[in-house]
Amino acid sequence: MADNRRSGCTVMGKESLMSLDGSTILKTSSMKKNHQGRYGLATKDVYLHGMKNDTTYFGKPKLIQHGKREMMICKHLKMFAFAIGLMGSLFLLDSLMVSVVHHISSHDLTTGFKSRVQDGRKNFVKKEKTEQVMYGRLMALASAALAKNESKNGQFVLWKEPYNQASTWRPCADNRNFIHQGHDKKHTGFILISANGGLNQQRVAVCNAVAVAALLNATLVLPRFLYSSVWKDASQFGDIYQEEYFIDYLKDDVHIVKELPYHLQSLDFETIGSQITDMDIMKEAKPIYFVKVVLPLLQRFGAVHFLGFGNRLAFDPLPLYLQRLRCKCNFHALKFVPRIQEVGSLLVRRIRNYEPRLTELDTQLFGNYMPPTVLGGQHNFSRPARYLALHMRFEMDMVAYSLCDFGGGEKEREELQAYREIHFPTLVMRVRNNNSMSAPELRKLGRCPLTPEEGALMLSALGYKHETRIYLAGSQIYGGLSRSLPFKRLYPNLVTKEDLLTPSELAPFSNFSSQLAALDFIACASADVFAMTDSGSQLSSLVTGFRTYHGRGRAPTLRPNKKRFAKILSEERTIRWSEFEERVRNMIEENQRVIARRGGRSIYRQPRSQGCMCEVL
Numbered sequence: 001m002a003d004n005r006r007s008g009c010t011v012m013g014k015e016s017l018m019s020l021d022g023s024t025i026l027k028t029s030s031m032k033k034n035h036q037g038r039y040g041l042a043t044k045d046v047y048l049h050g051m052k053n054d055t056t057y058f059g060k061p062k063l064i065q066h067g068k069r070e071m072m073i074c075k076h077l078k079m080f081a082f083a084i085g086l087m088g089s090l091f092l093l094d095s096l097m098v099s100v101v102h103h104i105s106s107h108d109l110t111t112g113f114k115s116r117v118q119d120g121r122k123n124f125v126k127k128e129k130t131e132q133v134m135y136g137r138l139m140a141l142a143s144a145a146l147a148k149n150e151s152k153n154g155q156f157v158l159w160k161e162p163y164n165q166a167s168t169w170r171p172c173a174d175n176r177n178f179i180h181q182g183h184d185k186k187h188t189g190f191i192l193i194s195a196n197g198g199l200n201q202q203r204v205a206v207c208n209a210v211a212v213a214a215l216l217n218a219t220l221v222l223p224r225f226l227y228s229s230v231w232k233d234a235s236q237f238g239d240i241y242q243e244e245y246f247i248d249y250l251k252d253d254v255h256i257v258k259e260l261p262y263h264l265q266s267l268d269f270e271t272i273g274s275q276i277t278d279m280d281i282m283k284e285a286k287p288i289y290f291v292k293v294v295l296p297l298l299q300r301f302g303a304v305h306f307l308g309f310g311n312r313l314a315f316d317p318l319p320l321y322l323q324r325l326r327c328k329c330n331f332h333a334l335k336f337v338p339r340i341q342e343v344g345s346l347l348v349r350r351i352r353n354y355e356p357r358l359t360e361l362d363t364q365l366f367g368n369y370m371p372p373t374v375l376g377g378q379h380n381f382s383r384p385a386r387y388l389a390l391h392m393r394f395e396m397d398m399v400a401y402s403l404c405d406f407g408g409g410e411k412e413r414e415e416l417q418a419y420r421e422i423h424f425p426t427l428v429m430r431v432r433n434n435n436s437m438s439a440p441e442l443r444k445l446g447r448c449p450l451t452p453e454e455g456a457l458m459l460s461a462l463g464y465k466h467e468t469r470i471y472l473a474g475s476q477i478y479g480g481l482s483r484s485l486p487f488k489r490l491y492p493n494l495v496t497k498e499d500l501l502t503p504s505e506l507a508p509f510s511n512f513s514s515q516l517a518a519l520d521f522i523a524c525a526s527a528d529v530f531a532m533t534d535s536g537s538q539l540s541s542l543v544t545g546f547r548t549y550h551g552r553g554r555a556p557t558l559r560p561n562k563k564r565f566a567k568i569l570s571e572e573r574t575i576r577w578s579e580f581e582e583r584v585r586n587m588i589e590e591n592q593r594v595i596a597r598r599g600g601r602s603i604y605r606q607p608r609s610q611g612c613m614c615e616v617l
Contacts, residue, residue, distance in 0.1 A: 131489070132482040134407040134453060135569060141577040142460040142490055149465055156386040157463045158529060159556045165594035166553030172614040173327035173549075173607075189298035190260055191218045192269075192305040196226045196278075198233075199240070199517040200538030201310050204604060206237075207329040208313040209306065210254055211322045215287055216295050218304075219255045222247070225514075226308075230397075233513045240514060242335045249333040253325050260303060269305040273297070278308035286314050287322070316599045323603060324611035330542075330604055331549045331612075335367060336518055343505060344522035345369040350500040351471050351523060352385045361550050365522050387469040388459070389527035391520075391543070392477060393449050393534035399478045401427065404448035405439035408479070444570075446563030450533035452477060452487040454569065458560055459531065460490055461584035469493045471527065473520040473539065497523070521546075531558035541605035549607045559591045 133139055191213045195205035206223045213220040223237050237243065247256045259265070269275035274297050281289065297304050306312075315323075336344065345366040358370065399406065400419040406412065420428050430436055442448055450458070459468075470491050477484050488494055497519050498506065509515040517539070524530050524543045532540040540559075547555035564587050568580065597609035607613050 130482055131485040132408065132453075132479060133486055134451065135457065135572045138457055138569075138572050138575075138577075138580065139453065139486060139490075141580070142457055145577055145581075146460055146466040146490060149463075150467075156468070156528065159462065159558060159588065159592065161553060161556055161592050161594055163553050168616050169548075169553070169594070169608050169613045170616055171331065171549050171607075173324050173612050174332050175324075175614075185217045187255075188216050188218045188295060189301070190221055190257075190264065190303040191216070191298075192221045192224070192260070192303065193309050194224045194226050194305070194307050195310070196228065196308045197310055198228070198231050198538075199514040199521070200542050202514070203330065203334060203542065204311060204538070205309045206334070207326045207604070208311075209309060210250060210329045210333075211313060211318075211326045212290055212294070212306075213256075214254045214325055215290055215319075215322060216298060218298055219257055221260055222256060222258045231513045233511075233515075235512045235514045238337070239512070240337060240340065240518060242337055245335050246333050250325075250329065253328070264303050267301065267303060269301075269303070272301055274301040274303060275305045275307055278310060278312065281312050283311055284314040285312055287318060315601065315603055320611045323609065326603055327549075327607055327612035331364075331546065331607070336365075336522070338367065338369070339508065340515060340518050340522075341365070341367045342369045343501065343509070344519050345371065346505070347497055347500055347519055347523055348526045351387050351469065351495065359526075359554070360552055361526050361547065361555060364546075364550050365526055386528040387471055388464065388529045388531060389471045389473060389524040390455065390459075391473040391524060391530075391532045391534075391537065391540050392452055392455060393532070393537045393540070394451060394478055394483070395474070395476050396478045397423065398449050398534070400424065402442065402448050403427075403431065403436060403439065404442050406448075406451060406479075412479075443566050444563075446561065446566050448562070448566070450560065450562065450565070452483050454565070455531075455533050456487040456490045457569075457580075458558075458565070458584060458588075461581045462558070462588060463581075464491070466491065467493055470495070471523050472496050473524050474517075525550075529556055529558060533560070534562075535559050541602060545602070545605045545607050549613065556592065558588055561587050561591070 191209065193205060193209040195202040195209075197205070202223075202225055209220060209223060212218075222243060225233075225236055227234055237246075243258070247258075250256060260267075267274070276294065276297075281293075294304055313326075335341075348362075348366075349371055354371075362370065396419060400416045401424055417428075437445075439448075459470075468491060470493060472494055474496075484494075497516070509519065521539065521543060524539070525546045530543055530547060532544075534540065544557045544559070547557060565584070568575070568583050568587075595608070596615070597603065597606035597612075603609055603612055608615075
């Protein structure tokens with residue numbers, strides 16, 4: 001009704017046309033009765049005066065005709081208005097439907113995206129947890145052999161060195177009778193050293209610097225450690241080793257101070273030409289080099305700065321007192337700070353399930369933080385007290401630098417190549433110039449680091465049971481779970497320091513890789529058996545030497561011959577398990593022979609040498 005009013009049309013019904021005393025009233029549909037009973041227009045009354053014969057006014061026929069015409073017009077307008085309203089309603093309905101559909105679609109897209117992300121994560125986790133196996137047949141044989149051994153009673157396999165021979169070698173680097181005669185000669189100057197690398201490289205550099213200072217009768221300034229973008233550790237000497245103990249223990253051999261004298265602190269060593277980098281000095285330089293090149297600089301400027309100094313002093317030929325001094329520094333003078341000793345002791349006790357088995361190694365490593373028991377005390381063998389420590393050298397840098405293939409397919413090869421491009425550009429250039437061997441040739445020659453799978457096969461062939469407790473030094477295995485799972489499937493009791501120490505106990509060391517490495521050093525050195533997968537690593541070398549020196553012939557180390565092991569593994573498709581066991585055991589037994597250090601070999605790894613260890617016949 002309102003729409004019709006807005007259009008200017010009055011709808012005519014049956015009562016719309018009425019004759020009252022010769023007058024005609026055209027009333028709208030809004031006509032109402034008044035109090036007199038007559039009809040009146042609520043808005044407007046129209047009176048049509050005139051006689052029936054008056055043609056100037058609407059007569060009845062014309063009025064009726066005019067009314068019909070208006071009714072037709074209003075009908076069309078009404079239909080038009082209805083159509084407009086209907087279209088508007090449809091438009092509103094369409095907009096509403098579009099909004100609903102858009103909402104539903106957005107919800108579906110969001111849900112679909114979330115679902116795809118979740119599926120992707122599931123696939124990633126599934127991929128991470130998928131074992132990457134290179135020797136499926138041997139792994140199956142190893143698993144069956146371990147399951148068979150479960151029912152057998154047997155003790156922890158020690159693989160001892162021949163004790164009668166090993167026990168004849170005794171530590172003697174701290175023997176006071178070896179004080180060299182040049183200690184009272186004229187003082188020549190001060191030697192500073194800024195050691196590079198990680199914990200173990202720095203340890204070697206410090207001991208070499210002590211020997212060089214003694215050789216030149218110079219005063220050694222307490223060593224500094226360089227910050228490395230690889231290790232990302234700002235630790236200094238006093239954060240890892242006991243400074244006062246170090247200075248005092250070596251006082252009869254070399255003079256050590258904490259800082260340069262004030263008058264020398266402003267020296268610019270690089271400008272005056274008194275700085276010597278690793279590029280300036282050949283690897284394993286002979287003593288004569290230091291006498292001819294370094295001594296004149298000391299006498300001229302009063303101080304020399306060695307920047308780096310990794311492996312820059314030869315092992316042979318070297319005067320006996322210098323060889324002994326390097327051993328004294330490495331095996332006696334370098335004591336970890338109390339907080340490292342304390343947490344290291346706690347770590348070892350947790351590996352042993354708190355079994356108080358103390359050895360000479362423990363007394364050297366733990367200091368005042370020995371477990372509350374005495375050497376030779378009663379032991380509770382009902383709990384698993386013995387453990388094997390394993391240094392698995394299978395980190396990203398080692399794997400990439402080796403140029404070997406580890407069965408990971410094209411994606412793995414591309415990943416390792418990208419890493420080489422960034423970190424080993426010289427190696428990449430050599431490869432492009434065809435100056436390197438192929439991956440199969442490298443593996444055949446034993447130049448590839450052992451994978452966790454290969455390490456597990458070695459231990460299972462040596463007779464270590466499924467439940468053997470194994471401490472893993474370091475935990476950054478390349479490939480993550482996909483590489484670690486084959487090992488864990490055979491040896492589930494694999495633990496790391498992150499497993500055994502709480503976050504709060506690890507927190508003080510979390511940003512200091514060298515201090516974390518010190519905890520690994522302690523756990524490996526104190527183990528009942530130490531095994532390695534790569535004999536070239538500094539940690540493995542130093543731990544082996546430490547165990548040989550302080551182990552009293554009861555601290556075996558398992559070291560594979562990678563070339564022989566590669567030959568054995570190459571027969572994976574046909575070799576019987578019994579033959580595999582025999583050949584692997586023979587390989588390890590050959591390295592258990594007790595022999596004196598050969599010329600040129602590291603004194604830190606093989607201390608059975610005159611001046612370092614003494615053979616008592």
